[in-house]
Structures are given as C-alpha cells and as structure tokens.
Amino acid sequence: MTQARLETGAAGERATLQAYRRRGYRLVARNWRCPAGELDLILARGATLVICEVKSRRGLRFGDGWEAVDARKRRKLRTVASAFLQSTGARPDALRFDVASVRLSPDGSAQVQVFEDAF
Numbered sequence: 001m002t003q004a005r006l007e008t009g010a011a012g013e014r015a016t017l018q019a020y021r022r023r024g025y026r027l028v029a030r031n032w033r034c035p036a037g038e039l040d041l042i043l044a045r046g047a048t049l050v051i052c053e054v055k056s057r058r059g060l061r062f063g064d065g066w067e068a069v070d071a072r073k074r075r076k077l078r079t080v081a082s083a084f085l086q087s088t089g090a091r092p093d094a095l096r097f098d099v100a101s102v103r104l105s106p107d108g109s110a111q112v113q114v115f116e117d118a119f
C-alpha cells in the first residue's frame with residue numbers, strides 16, 4: 001500500500017474517531033489485527049460495542065467509501081469481530097457494525113458520514 005493511501009486511511013480514522021468521541025463513545029481499540037484481518041475502530045458507549053469500518057476518499061473517482069463494504073467485506077468483518085471477542089473475552093450486551101464514509105478535502109478538512117447498524 002502506498003504512503004498516500006496509508007495517510008488517507010489514517011486521516012479518515014482520526015476524523016471518524018473525533019466524531020464518535022463527540023457523541024460520547026470511548027475508543028476500545030484501533031487497527032486491531034489478527035490473522036483473519038483488521039478492525040479499524042472498536043468503540044463503546046454504555047454496554048454497546050461498535051465495530052466501525054472506515055472508508056476514506058480524497059475524491060469520488062472510486063465512489064463513496066461506504067460502497068466498498070460489500071458482502072465479502074461484511075463477512076470478513078464479522079469473522080474478525082468474532083476473533084476480537086474471543087481473544088479479549090468481551091461480552092457486550094449489544095454489538096453493532098457501523099460504516100464510516102469519509103471524504104477528505106485538499107484543505108485537510110473531513111466530512112464524516114456514519115452509517116449506524118450498517119449490517
């Protein structure tokens with residue numbers, strides 16, 4: 001992956017995390033990895049655990065970020081989330097999968113659109 005793509009992804013994750021924190025969520029883990037894959041953001045508010053897949057774009061050439069979370073990606077996220085729960089022993093009352101679509105502007109600002117309970 002190129003440095004520019006890594007920076008775009010990191011900027012989108014930072015902007016998304018700020019949006020969640022403004023809404024009272026706390027960060028549990030960021031970029032959690034296991035052999036099955038990676039979870040971008042794991043957040044909690046109350047007894048609800050949220051797995052958020054962040055898709056960031058600097059333009060619309062490839063569509064909005066949320067469009068990249070297809071059935072295959074959703075299956076993978078569920079598998080990795082299961083591994084996270086098993087490895088940490090977390091037993092949340094509710095588990096939710098969100099998708100954050102982030103559009104980054106040349107001036108560094110970000111528009112974050114969170115699709116709660118996306119799948």
